[in-house]
Amino acid sequence: MTISLALLGFGNVGRAFARLLLRKRADLAERYGITFRVTGIATGRHGIAIDPDGLDLTRALELVEAGQSLAPLSRKTIPDTGAFLAEVPADVLFENTPVNHETGEPAITHIRTALARGMHAITANKGPVVHAYGELTRLAAEKGRRFLFESTVMDGAPIFSLFREALPGARLLAFRGVLNSTTNLILTRMEAGETFEEAVAYAQSIGIAETDPSADVDGWDAAIKVAALVTVLMGIPLKPQEVEREGIRSITAEKIATARAEGKRWKLVCSARREGEGVLARVRPEKVSPDSPLYGVEGTTSIVQFETDVLGLLSVIEADPGPETTAYGLLADFLNAVRPQSY
Amino acid sequence: MTISLALLGFGNVGRAFARLLLRKRADLAERYGITFRVTGIATGRHGIAIDPDGLDLTRALELVEAGQSLAPLSRKTIPDTGAFLAEVPADVLFENTPVNHETGEPAITHIRTALARGMHAITANKGPVVHAYGELTRLAAEKGRRFLFESTVMDGAPIFSLFREALPGARLLAFRGVLNSTTNLILTRMEAGETFEEAVAYAQSIGIAETDPSADVDGWDAAIKVAALVTVLMGIPLKPQEVEREGIRSITAEKIATARAEGKRWKLVCSARREGEGVLARVRPEKVSPDSPLYGVEGTTSIVQFETDVLGLLSVIEADPGPETTAYGLLADFLNAVRPQSY
Numbered sequence: 001m002t003i004s005l006a007l008l009g010f011g012n013v014g015r016a017f018a019r020l021l022l023r024k025r026a027d028l029a030e031r032y033g034i035t036f037r038v039t040g041i042a043t044g045r046h047g048i049a050i051d052p053d054g055l056d057l058t059r060a061l062e063l064v065e066a067g068q069s070l071a072p073l074s075r076k077t078i079p080d081t082g083a084f085l086a087e088v089p090a091d092v093l094f095e096n097t098p099v100n101h102e103t104g105e106p107a108i109t110h111i112r113t114a115l116a117r118g119m120h121a122i123t124a125n126k127g128p129v130v131h132a133y134g135e136l137t138r139l140a141a142e143k144g145r146r147f148l149f150e151s152t153v154m155d156g157a158p159i160f161s162l163f164r165e166a167l168p169g170a171r172l173l174a175f176r177g178v179l180n181s182t183t184n185l186i187l188t189r190m191e192a193g194e195t196f197e198e199a200v201a202y203a204q205s206i207g208i209a210e211t212d213p214s215a216d217v218d219g220w221d222a223a224i225k226v227a228a229l230v231t232v233l234m235g236i237p238l239k240p241q242e243v244e245r246e247g248i249r250s251i252t253a254e255k256i257a258t259a260r261a262e263g264k265r266w267k268l269v270c271s272a273r274r275e276g277e278g279v280l281a282r283v284r285p286e287k288v289s290p291d292s293p294l295y296g297v298e299g300t301t302s303i304v305q306f307e308t309d310v311l312g313l314l315s316v317i318e319a320d321p322g323p324e325t326t327a328y329g330l331l332a333d334f335l336n337a338v339r340p341q342s343y
Numbered sequence: 344m345t346i347s348l349a350l351l352g353f354g355n356v357g358r359a360f361a362r363l364l365l366r367k368r369a370d371l372a373e374r375y376g377i378t379f380r381v382t383g384i385a386t387g388r389h390g391i392a393i394d395p396d397g398l399d400l401t402r403a404l405e406l407v408e409a410g411q412s413l414a415p416l417s418r419k420t421i422p423d424t425g426a427f428l429a430e431v432p433a434d435v436l437f438e439n440t441p442v443n444h445e446t447g448e449p450a451i452t453h454i455r456t457a458l459a460r461g462m463h464a465i466t467a468n469k470g471p472v473v474h475a476y477g478e479l480t481r482l483a484a485e486k487g488r489r490f491l492f493e494s495t496v497m498d499g500a501p502i503f504s505l506f507r508e509a510l511p512g513a514r515l516l517a518f519r520g521v522l523n524s525t526t527n528l529i530l531t532r533m534e535a536g537e538t539f540e541e542a543v544a545y546a547q548s549i550g551i552a553e554t555d556p557s558a559d560v561d562g563w564d565a566a567i568k569v570a571a572l573v574t575v576l577m578g579i580p581l582k583p584q585e586v587e588r589e590g591i592r593s594i595t596a597e598k599i600a601t602a603r604a605e606g607k608r609w610k611l612v613c614s615a616r617r618e619g620e621g622v623l624a625r626v627r628p629e630k631v632s633p634d635s636p637l638y639g640v641e642g643t644t645s646i647v648q649f650e651t652d653v654l655g656l657l658s659v660i661e662a663d664p665g666p667e668t669t670a671y672g673l674l675a676d677f678l679n680a681v682r683p684q685s686y
Contacts (some may be wrong), residue, residue: 020653024512031512156654158509165508166501168678169367169374170671293660296639310363310671311499312663317636320655328513328653335511 003036003338005267006119007087008081008110009096010043010064013124013151016323017094017330018057024331025170032339040088041070042081044097049074054091083104085113092337094330095123101215101224101240104131114228115139115147120337122153124326130240146337151224151329153179154302157318161336165231170308172233174273176303178297179225181321182209182216182247183268185299188255191265196249208300218247221284226270226281229304234272236279244282251285259287267294270304293317346379346681347395349462351424351453353386353407356467356494359666360437360673361400367674375682383411383431385424387440391415395432402451403582421682424449426457427561435680437673438466438605444558444567444603445683447474458482463680467494467628467669473583489680496522496568500661506576507633513651515576517616520641520647522568524664525552525559526591526611528642534608535598551643561590562611565626569613572647577615579622587625594628602630610637613647634661 004205005021007014014025014197021036028034037054047069049055071077078084085093093114095107104127111121111128115136123129128136129149140147153159163172182203189199203209215221223243226243230238251266257275259266264287271282288294293315297303305315348364350357364379371377380397390412392398398416406413414420421427428436436457438450447470454464454471458479461595466472470491471479483490496502506515521527524544532542543560546552558564566586573581594609602609608631615624630638640646648658661668 021643027514028512083616093675157657158505161509162501162505166504166675167677168370168675171370197451255356290639293636293639296633298634310674311664311668314500314662315658315660317658317660318655319657322655325654331653332509332511332513336508339511 002036002098003034004039004090004189005036005091005334006040006042006084006090006093006114007038007096008093009098010041010046010060011096011098012323013326013330014094014096015061015064016327017096018061020141020324020327020331021165022057028335032335034335034338039090040084042078042084043070047071047074048078048084050078050088051075066293081110083282085110085117090119090335092120092122094334095121095125095128095327096330097125099125099127101127102219104128108132108136111136112139115143118143118145119261120146120334121147121274122146122333122337124149124226126152126224126332130238133231134237137161146333148333148337149228150333152327153228154316154318155311155321155325156327156329156332157302157316157325158332159229159304159316160232161332162316165336167308169300170310172306172308174271174307175229175233175304176269176271176294178267178294179270179302179304180216180219180268181302182213183219184297184302184310185337186217187248187251187256187266187268188299190251190253191260195253196251212240217249219245220266222270222283226272226283230272230281234274234279236257238281242281244280244284246284248285257290262287264289265295267297269294344377344679346377346435347382347433348379348677349383349385349433349436349457350381350429350439351385351427351436351685352441353384353389353403354439354441355666356428356669356673357437357439357669358404358407360439361404363667363670363674365400371506371666371678375678377678377681382433383427385415385421385427390414390417391421391424391427393421393427393431394418424453428453430567433452433462435465435577435677436676437466438471440468442468444470444563447471451475451479454479455482455489458486458488460485461488463488463491463677465489465491465673465676465680466485467492467506467673469495469567470582473567473574473581476574481673489538491676491680492571493676494669495571497647497659497661498664498668499672499680500659500668501675502572502647502659503575504675505659506589510651513653515649515651517614517650518572518576519612519614519645520645521610521637522613522645522647523559523562523565523611524643524645525556526562527563527645529560530591530594530599530609531610531642533594533596538596539594560592562588562626565613569615569624569626572614573622573624577617581622581624585624587623587627589627591628605630607632608638610640612637629647653662
């Protein structure tokens with residue numbers, strides 16, 4: 001089977017995904033009998049291209065990385081994203097436009113349109129998960145398609161698929177983790193003697209923190225991840241605004257030194273615990289002891305610890321995240337959506 | 344759908360599984376539409392019972408825990424395991440007889456018989472995995488059934504299902520872990536000042552170590568787990584005897600003190616790495632630094648770190664293992680074998 005793919009968003013993650021598709025092309029054909037073509041790419045600043053016979057992905061990467069437009073690759077002129085979604089002949093849409101934390105738009109509309117047209121919809125964008133999980137999942141089921149989003153929490157590490165596929169029958173009671181790599185890197189560097197401002201500047205210099213670091217530093221990114229995990233894994237719809245939230249601006253060099261003297265470390269801890277029919281969900285700096293697996297999590301590494309009704313604490317740690325690992329989450333979702341069941 | 348289950352082996356793990364089935368009965372019906380009856384139980388020392396209409400599982404637990412025979416529950420007299428496997432009317436066999444590290448028998452024969460009769464075969468027994476994985480997996484595929492064994496490594500924590508279901512398209516290049524909880528407990532207690540003999544006696548007193556602790560202490564249990572992971576996850580058949588193996592008898596109080604002074608800890612490390620078409624697999628004591636997630640693994644907790652071609656290091660940690668967590672691995676395999684695909 002040859003599967004037609006549409007890429008909406010061609011930034012760092014979208015391009016890393018394109019490179020991963022090229023690298024894994026032979027492997028997917030051999031292991032799963034899956035072949036694919038990319039029939040459409042829509043970018044924010046480098047034009048839009050559609051070719052039902054398949055675009056030259058290598059050429060598309062070259063053009064965009066040289067700052068040029070994709071339009072010359074297109075069979076016809078596509079004026080905007082709406083036209084792209086209406087016309088692209090594809091079996092799967094990969095939605096990788098920038099996240100809107102407050103409303104999830106326009107990504108929700110993109111995904112709704114793709115599902116309504118009978119495509120699988122796969123995204124690395126947290127907005128649609130926290131703002132429209134129920135609606136989009138129901139729509140996908142009606143259409144016999146999948147809405148998947150493994151890359152939204154801990155990049156490509158298997159978190160949602162872990163519960164969906166590998167932990168059947170388990171009930172998630174609570175979790176606790178370090179899910180924002182920017183703040184963890186900042187705290188790690190402050191422990192090594194940098195000021196908050198120096199650590200933020202370093203995180204910006206390596207492309208981890210935004211020019212305005214507040215989404216990370218004030219705990220919003222972490223809160224959105226908590227909301228996504230609670231919504232999907234606990235089955236309790238939760239908005240980021242409903243997560244108790246405190247960022248790391250209050251963590252001074254003095255506080256870090258005091259914690260060190262106690263043999264502890266400050267971490268921006270994400271947590272949630274069922275309470276009756278509801279949930280207590282929060283993001284806040286906590287002093288962590290060496291007996292916790294959170295203690296040893298350095299730099300951009302992330303961790304989540306799950307408490308279920310069937311196992312002891314189960315932790316997943318992901319080291320060295322980046323656009324490539326986020327891209328793998330998209331690939332895993334793609335394969336889980338389309339591969340023949342292996343059993 | 345009502346599924347008929349046969350339990351071969353009714354020791355700590357088999358009984359924990361029976362209790363978990365009772366506890367999860369309503370949940371499985373509600374979440375998956377799965378109902379079940381246990382049509383047969385064969386024990387080593389408490390008789391054998393078959394009832395096509397379903398045995399009273401609570402009563403069976405009471406009888407065996409009171410040291411009595413199950414035979415009075417049986418519709419007919421079943422003389423031995425062979426007759427049990429030939430006659431029990433079941434859709435799934437749970438094979439939980441004691442492991443035979445050298446040959447995998449008689450568990451392999453039990454599983455082969457069950458698959459040939461058209462049952463799914465699920466086991467917590469490592470023997471069949473390291474000695475007959477290829478044959479049993481092919482036989483299961485021919486019969487349209489599953490041969491599953493999640494509980495053989497890290498109890499019920501998802502390891503095999505992680506790669507099978509949640510990491511499609513990934514290639515495992517190497518792994519490194521602490522997979523034998525008895526030796527890890529012994530080393531942890533020696534760090535706290537106990538002698539090797541005292542630590543072994545403690546592990547025996549809480550039912551973790553056998554009367555003859557050599558399977559753990561000399562690294563055989565760890566080597567079998569390495570062989571199972573390499574065989575299944577790397578696709579390279581490997582026998583436990585082919586794993587380079589060194590146990591923990593050489594680790595003295597002095598060595599532990601020296602490591603401590605260096606800020607390190609001794610761990611019995613299981614590892615494997617692809618080398619060309621082959622694999623370098625070994626079990627040996629190693630001094631581990633605090634920058635490794637293996638460092639913080641205390642007591643009976645276990646960890647495995649996976650190196651793949653698509654993600655940074657991915658670690659899974661399982662705390663507080665026991666018969667209940669092993670039982671969950673059996674339940675997860677059961678649900679993965681029979682549940683309608685959720686998507």
